Amino acid sequence: QKEVEQNSGPLSVPEGAIASLNCTYSDRGSQSFFWYRQYSGKSPELIMFIYSNGDKEDGRFTAQLNKASQYVSLLIRDSQPSDSATYLCAPRGSSNTGKLIFGQGTTLQVKP
């Protein structure tokens, strides 16, 4: 079993729809969870983090965390073509080294 699993996609949604990106992780000691967006040829940039069970909203983005199920998700409302990118899920390991365990990423395509 991979430490972090994401559906590689591509996930294709029409402009204005809700995109739902999912991630499961194996380290029960993980306490913080990060979502990065990566455009082709660019480095990853942080868009959301969450460390408490439940939902966290920031603009069009909502992160959801369920530690009991070891599941974290990212919802993008009113998807725009500019949201087309690869989204990386990254739980932070239980040590204090700051090490993140990256999933392979889900490619999102938003079609006009």
Added chain:
Amino acid sequence: DVKVTQSSRYLVKRTGEKVFLECVQDMDHENMFWYRQDPGLGLRLIYFSYDVKMKEKGDIPEGYSVSREKKERFSLILESASTNQTSMYLCASSSTHRTDTQYFGPGTRLTVL
């Protein structure tokens, strides 16, 4: 704003050359990381450092070494470059706080001929 810089955006080297990739961060972060990213393989951790002169192997350390003589600078060294080390190399830094993320540099695309 956190700034992580890398010495080169693009680099072309020949097989057998010694290659230095440098990374500098300006946020006084304790932790620094080197990754490589290849299509279909995602981000793979090569080495990381949690303090000056301290280092730990990541998932794919073979063929690489690192140096951290100052807190703000973390260097990745390819002792004898090979064609299978052609890749995008990404540096990142973070603090030790549990909610702090990693901040990435712009990346160096290395081609080994």
